[in-house]
Amino acid sequence: MFLNRLAHKLTYYIVAALPFALVFWLCRDFFGGWPDSTTLLAFFASLLMSFALGFFMEATIGMIGFWFLEVSSLLFVYMLFNFFLSGHMFPLDMLDSVGGPWGTIVRVLPLMYLAYFPAAVFLGKIQGTELVIGLVVQLAWVIFFYVTCRMALHYGVKRYSGYGG
Structure with missing residues (x-):
C-alpha cells in the first residue's frame, strides 16, 4: 500500500x-x-508528515476489512470528507469568517493537516509558535494513526480466517 x-x-x-x-x-x-529557509524546512517536514498521515489514515480504514466485508464505501465517505475538510475544495480560513463551531470542528480533525496546513506553511500564513504547535499536532496525528493502524493489523490478523482453495 x-x-x-x-x-x-x-x-x-x-x-x-x-x-x-x-x-x-x-x-x-x-x-x-520563495519563503525563508526555516519556513521551507517546516514546509517539507509538514509535507512528509502529510504523506504519512494520509497513508496511515487510509491504511487504518483498510484494516477495518478484517471486521467488515465492504470497506470501499467507507473509503468513499472518507475521500468525500477529505476533499471538503482538508482544504482541497476551499481555503479553510473561510470557515473563520462564517462563524459558529465549524472552524473549530475542522481544526480539531486531522484532515486539515493533509493539504491546508502544508500549503499555509509554505505561504507563510502560519509562523512562530503557531507553526511549532501545528507541526507537533500533525506529528501527534501521524503517531496516533500509525499506532491505530498497527493495532488494527495486529488484532485483525488474529481474527482473520481464510477458507477455500
Missing part, C-alpha cells in the same frame, strides 16, 4: 508539474517569492 501511494503521488506530481508551473508563472504577481 505504501509503494502504491508513493507511486501515485510521484506520478501525479510529475504529470501536474507543467500545468502547475504555468499557473504559478501566470499568477506570479500574487506570490512574494
Whole structure:
C-alpha cells in the first residue's frame, strides 16, 4: 500500500508539474517569492508528515476489512470528507469568517493537516509558535494513526480466517 501511494503521488506530481508551473508563472504577481529557509524546512517536514498521515489514515480504514466485508464505501465517505475538510475544495480560513463551531470542528480533525496546513506553511500564513504547535499536532496525528493502524493489523490478523482453495 505504501509503494502504491508513493507511486501515485510521484506520478501525479510529475504529470501536474507543467500545468502547475504555468499557473504559478501566470499568477506570479500574487506570490512574494520563495519563503525563508526555516519556513521551507517546516514546509517539507509538514509535507512528509502529510504523506504519512494520509497513508496511515487510509491504511487504518483498510484494516477495518478484517471486521467488515465492504470497506470501499467507507473509503468513499472518507475521500468525500477529505476533499471538503482538508482544504482541497476551499481555503479553510473561510470557515473563520462564517462563524459558529465549524472552524473549530475542522481544526480539531486531522484532515486539515493533509493539504491546508502544508500549503499555509509554505505561504507563510502560519509562523512562530503557531507553526511549532501545528507541526507537533500533525506529528501527534501521524503517531496516533500509525499506532491505530498497527493495532488494527495486529488484532485483525488474529481474527482473520481464510477458507477455500
